[in-house]
Amino acid sequence: MMKNILVTGGAGFIGSNFVLYMLKEHKDICLINLDKLTYAGNLENLKGIEGDTRHVFVQGDIGDAVLVGELFKKYDIDSVVNFAAESHVDRSIENPGVFAQTNVMGTVNLLSCARKAWEQEDGSYPKGVKFVQVSTDEVYGSLGETGFFTESTPLCPHSPYSASKASADLFVMAWHDTYGLPVNITRCSNNYGPFQFPEKLIPLMIHNACHKKNLPVYGDGLNVRDWLYVEDHCKAIDKVLRGGATGEVYNVGGHNERTNIDIVKKIIGLVNEKVDKSVDETLIQYVADRKGHDRRYGIDPEKIQKALGWSPETAFEDGIERTIRWYLDNDEWLQDVTSGAYMEYYEKMYKNR
Ligand code: NAD
Ligand code: TYD
Numbered sequence: 001m002m003k004n005i006l007v008t009g010g011a012g013f014i015g016s017n018f019v020l021y022m023l024k025e026h027k028d029i030c031l032i033n034l035d036k037l038t039y040a041g042n043l044e045n046l047k048g049i050e051g052d053t054r055h056v057f058v059q060g061d062i063g064d065a066v067l068v069g070e071l072f073k074k075y076d077i078d079s080v081v082n083f084a085a086e087s088h089v090d091r092s093i094e095n096p097g098v099f100a101q102t103n104v105m106g107t108v109n110l111l112s113c114a115r116k117a118w119e120q121e122d123g124s125y126p127k128g129v130k131f132v133q134v135s136t137d138e139v140y141g142s143l144g145e146t147g148f149f150t151e152s153t154p155l156c157p158h159s160p161y162s163a164s165k166a167s168a169d170l171f172v173m174a175w176h177d178t179y180g181l182p183v184n185i186t187r188c189s190n191n192y193g194p195f196q197f198p199e200k201l202i203p204l205m206i207h208n209a210c211h212k213k214n215l216p217v218y219g220d221g222l223n224v225r226d227w228l229y230v231e232d233h234c235k236a237i238d239k240v241l242r243g244g245a246t247g248e249v250y251n252v253g254g255h256n257e258r259t260n261i262d263i264v265k266k267i268i269g270l271v272n273e274k275v276d277k278s279v280d281e282t283l284i285q286y287v288a289d290r291k292g293h294d295r296r297y298g299i300d301p302e303k304i305q306k307a308l309g310w311s312p313e314t315a316f317e318d319g320i321e322r323t324i325r326w327y328l329d330n331d332e333w334l335q336d337v338t339s340g341a342y343m344e345y346y347e348k349m350y351k352n353r
Contacts, residue, residue: 003029005241006077008062008110009084011035013196014134014230016045018083021234023049032075033057034068036102039341040087044333045195062106065113072117079241080114081132082107088199089138089161090349093291096160103164104171107133111175123180131183132241133172137226137253137297138162139187148300149187151249158292169249176247184244186237189253189299192319193230194326198338199345201225202320205264206327207334209271209279216350219289221261224296228254229314229322239308253299254312270324287353 005022009015010033019031035041037059049055056075060067062084071077084106086092086099111131118129140149141156157166175181192202208215236252244250264284272279304310314322327334 003079004032004075004077005029005079005081006032006034006071006075008034008080008082009041011037011041011043011045011057012083012087013040013193014191014233015083016042016195017193017230018081018234018237019046019055020048021231022238023052023054025238029054030075031055032071032077034060034062034071035084036061038086040197042195042333042337044336061102063101063109065109068109068113069116072113077117078126078128079130079132080110081134081237081241082110083134085165086161088197089159090199090290092159092161092164096164099160099164100167103161104167107168108171111171111181115175115179115181118181119179125180125182129182130241130244131172131175131181132237132244133169133183133185134237135169135185135187136162136165137187137189137251137299138294139166139169140297142294143296143298145296148298149251150300151187151251151303158294162294173247182246184240184246185249186240187249187251187299188233188236189226189228189297191230191233192227193323194330195333196230198334198342201260201263202227202267202323203327205267206271206324207338209267209283210275210328212276212279212283214285215264215268215283216285216287216353217261217264218287219293221264221286222259223293224257224259224298225263226253226255226257226298227263227316227319228252228256228312229316229319232312232314235313236304236308236310239304239310243308245307248307250304250308251299251301252304252310253301255299255301256312256316257296257298258316266320267324270321274324275328287350
């Protein structure tokens with residue numbers, strides 16, 4: 001069956017990786033890519049599929065009811081994968097309003113449009129329609145030294161970002177429980193890989209190390225994140241889209257927990273080996289901690305492994321080398337996204353920290 005999938009945020013980091021992956025893997029799909037092109041969206045990420053008639057790019061806001069309604073009609077959309085979001089915790093601490101607007105109200109609009117397009121007179125939905133919400137493990141809050149997040153861990157978000165994502169998740173489940181909309185939610189751990197905007201830990205450290213700039217580590221550097229290579233996340237979403245049981249949540253992660261300082265030291269080692277022998281640990285600068293900084297995230301991925309046969313394929317050692325290689329090979333991309341507004345952001349966020 002031909003699938004007409006509305007992918008939102010498909011010019012951002014994970015969204016663009018998903019678009020490229022899906023077009024590579026599936027012949028019989030058409031992707032309608034709706035992206036507002038905020039600072040985090042970049043059409044350069046989609047250069048590799050220029051001219052592919054199975055991909056249509058539309059610049060616009062997921063909160064625009066008229067536009068989204070038109071897209072459902074025009075392209076006979078039968079699935080939605082919602083990546084579009086404001087995604088950076090530090091920005092959410094500075095400017096939370098836009099996180100509520102896009103992540104909560106934008107998702108509510110997509111849900112309303114999906115229901116309007118799909119709900120039949122008797123309240124049922126055609127076979128095969130599906131709304132997938134791409135969420136995050138951050139909705140569960142912070143772990144102590146032991147244990148993992150499962151799908152039944154209570155939501156306990158701390159940052160404005162995670163609060164907005166948790167709210168969106170609740171609206172998605174409300175549309176399922178109230179209107180019967182066929183939905184899934186995925187909650188993945190931290191991603192890394194090509195096209196990630198250098199405000200996030202890994203690309204920021206790669207960029208700074210390559211330019212021999214200080215490497216700003218928040219607090220004591222011992223916060224733990226559970227890292228997954230972005231293509232493994234894309235594969236998980238594809239499996240959920242095609243095989244997820246209606247109304248279910250799936251956690252996605254690969255048991256790859258690392259402290260931030262270990263990640264930074266790993267990047268220093270690789271940049272030293274591959275780029276510049278003078279790059280070393282003296283670049284590390286401990287800076288003021290993030291407000292409300294979650295200590296540890298760790299995913300239990302057993303449900304998606306058992307139910308959908310997903311497991312991560314890229315080992316961290318390979319993934320991080322590939323990622324550094326990608327940034328080195330795509331210096332122009334990195335230069336483009338780190339000029340102009342990025343410089344102002346960096347100054348504001350890190351200057352007197
Ligand atoms: P990103 O910031 O790189 O990309 C977000 C994209 O959404 C951009 O292309 C941006 O232009 C677009 N966008 C923002 N507001 C929009 C709006 N109102 N309408 C339409 N498009 C809009 O984010 P990412 O890291 O690729 O994350 C994608 C999704 O995955 C997010 O929902 C995020 O919460 C979730 N997630 C991210 C991670 C991670 O480690 N990055 C982990 C788990 C889940
Ligand atoms: P980040 O990439 O922003 O992802 P998230 O906050 O969504 O997990 O940050 C990952 C970890 O790295 C987090 O514990 C904060 C820390 N961090 C730093 O120490 N320095 C930095 O400059 C950044 C951006 C993050």
